[in-house]
Amino acid sequence: MYEPAVDSNHDINFKSKLLSEISKVYSKHDLDRISRKISTWSGRGSLPDQLMDDLHITFGCSVTQTVFNSVNVMVGVGVLSMPNTIAQAGWVGMGLLILFAVMCCYTAYLMKNCFESKEAIQSYPDIGEAAFGKYGRLIIAIILYTSLYAYCVEFIILEGDNISSLFPDLSVHMGGLSMDSVHFYAILAAVIMGLTLLVKNARVISLLSATGVVSTVMVLLCVFWLGTVNVGFHENGPPVKFGGIAFALGVYGFCFSGHCVFPNIYQSMADRTKFTKAMIICFALCVFLYGTVAVMGFLMFGEGSLSQITLNMPPDAIASKVALLTVLLPSKVANSYWSYITLRIALVASSICVAFALPFFGLLMALMGSVLCILTSLILPAICFLRINGSKATTTQIGLSVSITVVSTICMIVGTYSSLSDIVNQL
Template sequence: MASPADEENGLSSSMRAPLLQTHGRLPGHEGEATFARTCFNVTNALSGIGVLSVPYALSEGGWISLALFFLVALVCFYTGLLLQRCMDADPHIRSYLDVGEFAFGYNGRIIVAIFMYIELYLVAVSFLILEGDNLDNLFPNLEFQLLSLTIKQKQFFLLVSALIILPTTWLRNLGGLAYISAGGVVASVILMCSLLWIGVTETGFQMKGRVLNLGGLPTALGLFFVCFTSHAMFPTIQASMREKTRFSKVLVISFALCIFNYGAMAVLGYLMYGENLKSQVTLNLPPGKISSKIAIYTTLINPLAKYALTITPISFSVEEWLAFHLKRSHGTLVRTLLLLSTVLVASSIPFFGYLMAFIGSFLSIMVSVLFPCVFYMKIYRVSFQRNGFEMVVIVGVMVTGVLISVVGTYSSIAQIISSL
């Protein structure tokens, strides 16, 4: 029977029925991560490769698009809070898939799984592309001969990156991953400081660039959404937290840190290189300089720190589906095969910027903006009659998200096709 508090919030007794215990459970180590470790995990989840593409996004949209950057951050923070409330609706919810099932039954779980896993998988692929591009920039013109096969430098660097990342994917405790996440957060700060140093000592800063570029806004918005859309990992991270009621404070701290870091990177990069910015700002840095090498080396740390956290929800579900989650050796095999598959895909997709724009415009908006709004309205029975102002805000967020998704997805796909 529903409690009075639940009835007031719009939760029916049927909605409070416990979820199946076998769905979405983390394989051990639940509730072990401290508040600080959770902050590191969420900040690391948010402050990923978007930090490299956000200057390019600003160059695509122009200076006025910086206002859209802050609007995107606010929208994603709000939907993060909605997602947390959805998790708070039932103590058995342990994953993003559980939220979908709690709201819409098994069909909701399947739909969420399709979008969420494709998004996380492509983000993991983009990490490897980034590693290959930047190592290629550091060590150009390398080529290896293995028997009758010729291994090109970028393929070689993808393999090296995968071998380095592999041990981090075997960690099953998100509290332990927090130490790796801390390295990713520190790397983002070092990258921003390195870019500032290069601007002061090498390239200088010039007030150049377009005020507004309407044609580039779809790409810019898609890349902005990539910066703040890690919602698929939020439930998994919250489930690993000791004090789950403090997760909203974690979101405040993590979003504030990432807004400052992303915003500073965007402005610095655009002031330094203007319209000549490449899809990754590190590819613009002057070769051979110590400051450039520091920036690129720290850039390489971010995917190493973030890959395991990104792939964890996928591996948990695969292990669960295969009923291997009680056997560590089988879990290790699943994660190893997932990593190998992303290496193969990364070697065949060279369009980093366009891929990121597609992820942001289509998959990230669906998973991080539209789904949390729909789930929240369903679970808490939000309506114009009961919650007029809140309903207006949520509908406004959803309409804006749909418009941006349609335009941005079309633009990114068109750019990928034209580059083939």
């Protein structure tokens, strides 16, 4: 039988407990507002939607913070290869850069629609499961983890090349083992990266991760300084070089591959209705950063632009040393647990072996971009959206999704074939 006194006590106890938990993270002003809302609540059901919306919108990432986090994810080592894409593909590469940015921004919008279609969808594997069941989740998870492993290989190659540019004369001889500076510094960089696995403090990890945007801005400023003070902007090139378009496509796919983190960024927003706005701003900033380095770097070094612009920089210039030291800052560090340390150290060790076997920074980036990144950033978001929301989607959404899928598949096939052919030729 229903007893009002018992119900009243239940409400009072629940309200007190709720306020006690909320007081741990909310300010006094917000506590007063929340307390008034709870006091007006009647009934034994769930909290009113208005209250939950207020709590959600008050706390979380703003649009500015979301843009910063997203740019930090996407703008990384890919910026170093921007001048080389123009050297390989011609000035048409700038048009391809903008095209990829627009397509990837739209697929981020498609992912947002997938999140909003079902409350249970909160991660990228969730999207795969909602679209294609457990096998969809498994396939996407494999692609994501393979991408992370490939990133480690890229970073080891990057560090070995750049540190050896700073200190090229070092060589190691121990017994019958001889090692040049590139291989030694690659191993040293991998060891340092491995030590970050021992860090358990999430705040330290977040501070290390935040250096990504700072590093990119520093590289941009160093390139500008070199162009205006040391080298000058005097080079030029042809509008189109068809033989290098496939390479450029792979690199651009790599540059805009932040979709595996977008679910976390979306969930962290205070007002998720502004996710699309944040993505538009983010991709516009990425195009600006990538495009600026591409144009300035190519105007400085022209057809001689290497896979990493830092390798073109005059070794005696101060800006060169600053840029080289900047790219050594950790740009992405994953959270870790002691139970996984052995496995992760083994993965780092194996990534060293792969980096030594395939020491082609630009070609490996193009291969990753052509296969893994185009899959995660373009093809999978589009087909999963069609699978999940196809019946509710507009004609425009369906047409754009199908077009992106077709164009991206062609780019993936062409880019993969070109990258693999070039790697085999250089082995």
